Amino acid sequence: MNTLPIMRAMPELKNALAESPSAVLIAEPGAGKTTMTPLELLNEPWMKGKTMLMLEPRRLAARAAAVYMASLLGERAGQTVGYRMRMDSRTGPDTRIIVVTEGVLTRMLQDDPSLEGTGLIIFDEFHERNLSADLGLALALESQNVLREDLKLLIMSATLDGERVAELLGGAPVVRCAGRTFPVETEYAPPPKSVPLEKAAADSVRRALAAQPGDILVFLPGEREIRRTEAELKSAPLPPGTFIAPLFGQLPQAEQDRAVAASEPGMRKVVLSTSIAETSLTIEGVRTVIDAGLRRTQVFSPRTGMTRLTTLPISKASAEQRKGRAGRTAPGVCIRLWSMEEHGRLPESDTPEMLEADLSGLALELALWGVRDPASLAWLDAPPAAPYAQAAGLLRALGALDAAGAVTPHGRRLAGLGTHPRAAHMLLRAAELGAAPLACRLAALLQERDPLRGHGSGSCDLTLRVEALLRYEAAGGHGDAGGDPAALRAVERGARALLAQLRSAVPDAGRLEESAAGAAADPYLCGLLLSFAYPDRIGQRRGGGAFVLSGGRGAAMGDSQQLARESYIVVPAVDDSGTQSRILLAAPVKERDLLDHHEANEKAEVYWDEDSSSVKAGRRLMLGEIALKETGHERPGPGEAAVVLLEVIRRQGLELLSWDKGTAQLRERMAFMHHAYQNWPDVSDQGLKDKLEEWLLPYLADCRNLRDLQRLPLRDALEGMLDWESRRRLDREAPTHIAVPSGSRVAVDYTNPAAPVLAVKLQEMFGQQDTPRIGGGRIPVVLHLLSPARRPVQVTSDLASFWSGTYFEVKKDLKGRYPKHYWPDDPMQAVPTNRVRPVRKD
Structure with a gap:
């Protein structure tokens, strides 16, 4: 082992730690840092009588490192070298090096912030930037600065910005070591x-x-x-x-x-x-x-x-x-x-x-540490504000934090379970109901691979997974349970481990025995238990497989799904990659259970009722953003209704209003003027939404529902955006029709405000030299010159060039197809007509 590259760097590292409270070791792969560094530092003078902790980000690597170091000492894991991880520990009274993972370091710091008896904490493979490692380092740094000046910290990595970490550690020395890898x-x-x-x-x-x-x-x-x-x-x-x-x-x-x-x-x-x-x-x-x-x-x-x-x-x-x-x-x-x-x-x-994880577990640990503002700790990358605020909001909803952000007794119990706060809250509430084993199964199902994926079930019903698991358990892991045996085996192991954790944390273990309720896959009990973990994802049916969640988000499943007919569901797994989340897993829940087990708030409000497409006023029993019950109805006042209607239009779009042909054309003409003159009102969708209070609000006094909205005089509302002079100018510069040489008045199409179109039969334009212009004579229209069958034969904004060139090619084609029509050799001297041939004047 003395030939390993890390041994050449060991004198420098020992000297750095003897003179400094912290150090950074950058050792390339193959150097031997993970297994040799703890053993080499164990007998340093400052480690006398103390233990050493090494945080390893992966369970397999932690166990393997401890076993290998023990073998180098001629021992078994659990003697001088041991390990501690969730549901697996090998330590003894003589253990001096403990390899830990998965939040164990955080638990040790929470239980004893000064870590009395610990001389060194090593953070291995810190470049992986595991959330537990970042949290553990932040807490360890505060412990070192406030309680334990003699506690030493060592950051180890193969690929890491050593200087940045050294700066976080107060200017710690950086030791570098080449690896021993073959080409x-x-x-x-x-x-x-x-x-x-x-x-x-x-x-x-x-x-x-x-x-x-x-x-x-x-x-x-x-x-x-x-x-x-x-x-x-x-x-x-x-x-x-x-x-x-x-x-x-x-x-x-x-x-x-x-x-x-x-x-x-x-x-x-x-x-x-x-x-x-x-x-x-x-x-x-x-x-x-x-x-x-x-x-x-x-x-x-x-x-x-x-x-x-x-x-x-x-x-x-x-x-x-x-x-x-x-x-x-x-x-x-x-x-x-x-x-x-x-x-x-x-x-x-x-x-x-x-920077990309759910921070609810981190927020709970910081509250338990006594920190309400994460900025008070030293971080390599501080928790982002928005995800952290959402995490704190969830913890308040779970009862883990009080209104001031301080941890509650219930929050301490959640942290003690060592699992995600959502799952921990569900397990503790389930224990009160005598359904802890079922809750453990549900939590394990959500943590492991879906046992029904690829096994013929396209259903998102989580209850079906519980039923498959119960069949698997009843058969002792043998026989066809209707799912993936490997996944079911992993879920069963996970459920047993969670139940063991719960037993160690709940004083009255008798409540955790299997009960009739806990052993059955009662879909509504499953839904109730899940609602404890996901109070923000209780869904209320909206029809067509769509649900609105108590957190305010929309979610949907296929309309053919059995659960699509349930009034209420709980949605623990979604794909939120689109504008509306796709429901991956859900379970039904009864309204009565929600009322009995969740705290709903009664609100007096004026609101838009989707079912009746109308504004209502009254009291609603709200669970988050969904209304469980409505009590009392009153007629909303005109001002109240108008405010709600404006928000509905903003949210659902201007399509809610009735745009007849004349009103739509007026809006397009105004859009043309805005394109030509920026000081004209913006009548695009966004422009109108931004100014709803100015142009539409005065017309909403008597509106209460969708039918009223669709009767609004929109033409008057749009014209109300213009003064008298602007209306006259609109008629002059954006006329509805243009008179052409044949005497016809042809409508102008302003669908594209940048290029209005005049679609007219070619024969009606004979004799006109220049393209008609609008916008005060500045903007030529785009002429769509039509055949007698009203099909475009030429698109141009330069009529004179057409007459002098392309017309003769077009004339050949049209004369062959329409021989009875009038196709003169000189279009500038010809008589325009809207008939087959011009009418003779005797």
Whole structure:
């Protein structure tokens, strides 16, 4: 181990930490920083009698690092070196190095802000910018500054802006260390766009098995792609001695260990992994990396207050990390399933989770720490204001924060469960109702892969998933439960783990035993429990599969869905990529349950009633933005109704009004004048919406409903925007009709205000030299010269040029098709006519 590159940097690092409270270590892949640094620092004088914590962002890497360090000491994990993570711990009375993950550091700091007995906190792979790591560092820095001057902090990374982190740490020294990686050749091999990802990955694996030695590591965005690639590889025989090893976070530990362990002699391994294998882990024997260049992540939308699972391209930094996996133990090859040009367009680094995640858990932890304004702590990237405000709003709705933003006793209980505040609130409320096991199943279903995806059910009803899970449990994991067995197994494990967490947190564990209610997939009980977790996503039917959510957002499902007929639903999973969220998972809930278990507010208001398309006044029992009940109706006053009607028009559009042909033409003529003279009123949709109070409000005195709106004298309202002189000018410069040489008055089409059109038969224009002009003679109309059948034969704004040139070509064609009509050789001397031939005058 003394040959590892990190050993050469160790004297400088030890000296930096002896003289400074903090340091930054930038060590390239293969340097040995994760496993050797804690062991080397353990016996420093300032560590005497103290323990060391190392935050590792991934569970698999945390466990593997602890086990490997223990083996270097000739021990098992749990002696000198151990680990702690949710639902899994290996520590003992003599443990001095504890590898932690998934919020464990935050819990330890919350329980003991001074971390008495801890000498050093190491933040490994900090470049991943995990939300827990950012929070843990902010809390640790405050603990160091306020309570523990002797507490030391070490930030470690392979790819990180070391100077920026050093500045955050008060000018900490930066130690750099080269890695020990073998050369890795890079190949760019983008598949045709028509080839699915799983087929492209499988084809690359087969070629690599034939051309390259050693094991193969394939990076794919998620479990779904891993399973599909696995199926594609198994569809045809692989070389003898080859086996496939999936690797992702929800996989059982034994299968994860199998994927990471060195292959037995004579065997070759193909590891299909998510980004879990990107850092910290060394998978022995890997000589080839095949990279799909994608990652799956949760992206929070402040616009909707919802989180969406999305697949994104990786960054250049991640691509280099993945490439380095092929050069840990020998020279290797990295095959990238994208082009060199696409590589140049990748972002330099991944967006920190802080800037794109749901911040409700972070907001709860800060409230528990006593912080109401996150700006009072030191951050590498501070929590964005809008998502943080929405997170605090959700916590108030869950009862975790009071009106002043301070944590409540209930909020402390939520934090103690160690899961998302939504799920924690649902579990605690369910325990009060004797339905905790069912709530645990629901929470696990929402955290794991959908067990009915690809199993014939297009329904978004979450209750069907619960029923499949109950069948799976009743059959002991055997038989056909009507879903994906692997997904159901993961959900069952997750539900058991949540129930164990709840038992440890709830004093009266007897209430958590399985009850008749908890063991049944009662759809309305499922909906009630989900409404505790998602008080902002209780949906009220609007018809046609559309619902309005209590948070004010619209959401919809297919009209053929059974749930589309329910009056109320709860929507825990949506796709918010469009203007209206698409419902992915939902469950029905009874109005009576909502009234019994949620706090509704009675509001006296004047409002627009969608069902009757009218303005109403009265009292409504509101749950967020949906009205559960209406009590008492009064006739709204004229002023009140007008204000509501203006907002409805702004929201739903000017199409609500009745635009007859004459009014529409007046608006188009005014639009032409606005285009020609900027000081004229803007009558575009947005322009009219912006000035509704000025031009429409005076006509709304007697309006109460949609029928009244459609009877409004819109022509008078538009003309009311003009004074007497402007109306006269409108008639002069934007006439409704133009007199043509034949004597006809032809209507001007102002549909395009930049180019009004006069569509007239060619024969009616004989004798006219110049194009007719409007706008005070400045703007020529666009002439659509028509055949006798009123079909355009020429479009021009230069009539004189047409007569002198193109007319003769057009005349040949028209004379052949319309021989009885009048087609003179000299159109300027001809008699204009709107008949077949001009009328003779004797």
